[in-house]
Amino acid sequence: MTTIFLAAQAAQGGGMSMIIMMVAIFAIMWFFMIKPQQKKQKEIQKFQNELSEGTEVVTGGGIHGVVKSIDLAKNTVDVKIARDVVVTVEKTSVFKNLSSAPVQK
DSSP, X not given: OHHXXXXXXXHHHHHHHHHHHHHHHHHHHIIIIIHHHHHHXXXXXXXXXXXXXXXXXXXXXXXXXXXXXXXXXXXXXXXXXXXXXXXXXXXXGEEEEXXXXXXOO
């Protein structure tokens, strides 16, 4: 009878430690994965809102170019990618400012 009682107490204590372990794992994931990703998303959003003509950019498809005009009504950006070649892309697909990007050797 006492062994059953001791086994029940051990199982109950194990459940509490399991909950604490799950909370700890979630906290670690939050600080090392979710929070940095949210910070990066906010930086991208800020960059997209501050776009101006003449800014060197890279689109989500990897196209490098210079912003020629911005249409806020349609939420699009005209990007010059070569002489006499201008493409229209969604404002949300412009991710990077080349003039502030570090140069790799």
